[in-house]
Amino acid sequence: xxALVTVVLPGDEIPRSSLPTPTGKxxxxxxxxxxRHIPPDTITTTIAGALTTDNKKNAIWVDTNSGRYxxxxxxxxxxxxxxxxxxxFNCLLTPNTPFAxxxxxxxxxxxxxxxxxxxxxxxxYARVVSNGQHTSPEITCVDPSTGxxxxxxxxxSGMIFNVSLxxxxxxxxxxxxxxxxxxxxxxxxxxxxxxxxNGIVHVDGANVKTILAVGRAIQEVDxxxxxxxxxxxxxxxxxxxx
Amino acid sequence: xxxxxxISIIEREFIQNxxxxxxxxxxxxxxxxxxxxxxxxxxxxxxxxxxxxTRVIVRISVDVVAPPPERKFDGVFQIVTEFSPMxxxxxxxxxxxxxxxxxxxxxxxxxxxxxxLDTESLCIIAGLKCFALRADVHIVDHDGGxxxxxxxxxxxxxxxxxxxxxxxxxxxxxxxxxxxxDPIPLSIxxxxxxxxxxxxxxxxxxxxxxxxxxxxxxxxxxxxTMNRHGEICQVNKYGGAxxxxxxxxxxxxxxxxxxxxxxxxxxxxxxxxxxxxDAGGLMAELSAENAR
Amino acid sequence: xxxxxxxxxxxxxxxxxxxxxxxxxIIGAVNGPIEVQRRDELPTEATLEVNVRPxxxxxSPRERHLETLLHGALRSVVLTESLPRSLVQITLQxxxxxxxxxxxxVSSSLSILPHLLHTALLALLSxxxxxxxILTAALVVIPSSSSTPLVSPTANQLLRAKPIRSAHVFAFxxxxxxxxxxSDGVFSLQEWDEAVEAxxxxxxxxxxxxxxxxxxxxxxxxxxxLDTWLREVVRGKVNWEMRWKTAR
Numbered sequence: 001x002x003a004l005v006t007v008v009l010p011g012d013e014i015p016r017s018s019l020p021t022p023t024g025k026x027x028x029x030x031x032x033x034x035x036r037h038i039p040p041d042t043i044t045t046t047i048a049g050a051l052t053t054d055n056k057k058n059a060i061w062v063d064t065n066s067g068r069y070x071x072x073x074x075x076x077x078x079x080x081x082x083x084x085x086x087x088x089f090n091c092l093l094t095p096n097t098p099f100a101x102x103x104x105x106x107x108x109x110x111x112x113x114x115x116x117x118x119x120x121x122x123x124x125y126a127r128v129v130s131n132g133q134h135t136s137p138e139i140t141c142v143d144p145s146t147g148x149x150x151x152x153x154x155x156x157s158g159m160i161f162n163v164s165l166x167x168x169x170x171x172x173x174x175x176x177x178x179x180x181x182x183x184x185x186x187x188x189x190x191x192x193x194x195x196x197x198n199g200i201v202h203v204d205g206a207n208v209k210t211i212l213a214v215g216r217a218i219q220e221v222d223x224x225x226x227x228x229x230x231x232x233x234x235x236x237x238x239x240x241x242x
Numbered sequence: 243x244x245x246x247x248x249i250s251i252i253e254r255e256f257i258q259n260x261x262x263x264x265x266x267x268x269x270x271x272x273x274x275x276x277x278x279x280x281x282x283x284x285x286x287x288x289x290x291x292x293x294x295x296t297r298v299i300v301r302i303s304v305d306v307v308a309p310p311p312e313r314k315f316d317g318v319f320q321i322v323t324e325f326s327p328m329x330x331x332x333x334x335x336x337x338x339x340x341x342x343x344x345x346x347x348x349x350x351x352x353x354x355x356x357x358x359l360d361t362e363s364l365c366i367i368a369g370l371k372c373f374a375l376r377a378d379v380h381i382v383d384h385d386g387g388x389x390x391x392x393x394x395x396x397x398x399x400x401x402x403x404x405x406x407x408x409x410x411x412x413x414x415x416x417x418x419x420x421x422x423x424d425p426i427p428l429s430i431x432x433x434x435x436x437x438x439x440x441x442x443x444x445x446x447x448x449x450x451x452x453x454x455x456x457x458x459x460x461x462x463x464x465x466x467t468m469n470r471h472g473e474i475c476q477v478n479k480y481g482g483a484x485x486x487x488x489x490x491x492x493x494x495x496x497x498x499x500x501x502x503x504x505x506x507x508x509x510x511x512x513x514x515x516x517x518x519x520d521a522g523g524l525m526a527e528l529s530a531e532n533a534r
Numbered sequence: 535x536x537x538x539x540x541x542x543x544x545x546x547x548x549x550x551x552x553x554x555x556x557x558x559x560i561i562g563a564v565n566g567p568i569e570v571q572r573r574d575e576l577p578t579e580a581t582l583e584v585n586v587r588p589x590x591x592x593x594s595p596r597e598r599h600l601e602t603l604l605h606g607a608l609r610s611v612v613l614t615e616s617l618p619r620s621l622v623q624i625t626l627q628x629x630x631x632x633x634x635x636x637x638x639x640v641s642s643s644l645s646i647l648p649h650l651l652h653t654a655l656l657a658l659l660s661x662x663x664x665x666x667x668i669l670t671a672a673l674v675v676i677p678s679s680s681s682t683p684l685v686s687p688t689a690n691q692l693l694r695a696k697p698i699r700s701a702h703v704f705a706f707x708x709x710x711x712x713x714x715x716x717s718d719g720v721f722s723l724q725e726w727d728e729a730v731e732a733x734x735x736x737x738x739x740x741x742x743x744x745x746x747x748x749x750x751x752x753x754x755x756x757x758x759x760l761d762t763w764l765r766e767v768v769r770g771k772v773n774w775e776m777r778w779k780t781a782r
Binding site (some may be wrong): 005007009010011012034036044046047048049050063064065066067068070096097098133134166170221225226227228230 | 541542543548549563566567568569613616618619620659660661662663664665666667668707708709764768769771772773775776777778780781
């Protein structure tokens, strides 16, 4: 497995042979993070990592698990409200970055008369709507097409845990993100997790012990890169302690 | 203005609720330190301390200067702390935060003014020449507990440091390089170490070695510095809720136990390091003999 | 001897690296892209901030000079226009120096420069800041006694080669073009040419280079160029990050 990984450094030119061969309907090539197109037809890398391709989606990107979170449209994030100005809340996605704005009407059922009241330093689960290079990001807690929250909105209790960006992506993968520890624990104890692409996992459960156990289990899988066997062992240990 | 980001409401509530149930976020006991690691550099007087995710590097250096005229028989000893953006983007160069001011003040009181180092031994020729010792404290990674970690690092580095030997002939002093003569250890009178207690619940609940999140939730802190013989060098309480006198006495007992443990740990690491260096010395001597 | 290095040893910073080579130990950290202060804000590109902190004492004009040099070189490497109105903050903490540093006859700001450049680059890679290329650098000195240049000499070698006529630092980009040059002392144009060539050999990948298609690694790692070394470091990082895919 590991031998097949193509390691790239910034400035490497991607040869034509490394580009994905489209198998799906999509004919235009999609360049993901870490790549840039220099017209007419040169593609070079900008970050260090593993070159990854997806033939079905005709996409190519550089996979890495380090650095600061950069908002991308469509990402689910956990944001911290800082203050409220006029018609919107100022939120932080990562510390020491410019604020992301969350309109006060971007909540389910919010109208001009009934606006949500959120205190500074409370958390919301939101989706990134726009992020231009020259504008600050905008996020929303409502699905614009249905007007429903679809699971987005303020997070009320529980606890948050920091994980690596790669781990957050793994947890959000629809197909088995290979984090079976959660299923194993979840079979015995009830809990709820919310994953923000910005490296934050929110865990809520019946009591302090459960929340901590689940949160720490996720962090452990992340830090030690546990495989299936390791996770099974971890799940057993966690369940025993509860 | 860059600022340290404040902790979110649910984190604050969760940490407080958990403490009420007697649980710390990382599963430690209330009176337990995070895992402590101590490494010495290749050079004398460099100590690298890791306390959980907090990391502090201290480097001792020496220079020869004229002593201050009002203290002719003393050497000079200085502890310098400066935060850098490395530990947190909230730290700005040349703009000390409150935490930085408190840290340097506590270190000053705990180590320098408690006479941990015998400054008179740094005198070379009274009124003319003396050693100026300098401890540079570099905060590299910041996850709370800076005072305790810095104190450990400074004391370990001082004990590890060797100053060059000097020959004095009348008014003339010659500093011998380390190649000419083995450098000599500093004369250290006692080893003060700090234990910071963070308190919650109106002073009913005390934590040892709080991490950054726990520090942000606490009502106040009490810093106790003492040596392993139980001699208290300083007690500090910067604001916050009032604390019962009896609690303070109890904290002293806890602190003493911690200081004893850490002193032992530092000594053990120093011994290991000395052994490593000595092994090299012995080997070198043997090979020299063979060459003859 | 290639430098030893560790990527991302620090928890707080977005990217970091420790670096040890020829007696120098440096810790580098990068934060970014983060919010920039109004007065430093640039409308079309990122602001680069470089802080060099000496092992002993607080910064002096020497550090400010080094910061200016590093800023110039790194600005041509970081794709600043892709992160407008933001700040990329690079902090380099020197934590160890060879004890002979003061008396080896080469200006200390020259001898430490390649190491600072490497540390900064590694920390930038660790922080995944977009770069247009990588860079490698080396010190080369020409002693008075001979005309053969010494490339990346240790402090000890410098002591023995004393007196030194001229010292140069060259930095090359990934595709082998000269990014930066600092020279000190008396030298002829021909000597300078030789110095460039000698450094290029150490820094850049071999002709016909190990491009993307490299599946097999060069065995004699010690003999490889700094470019190969850098690739090896990143390979280690990638394998570390991907290990969950293969873990049991």
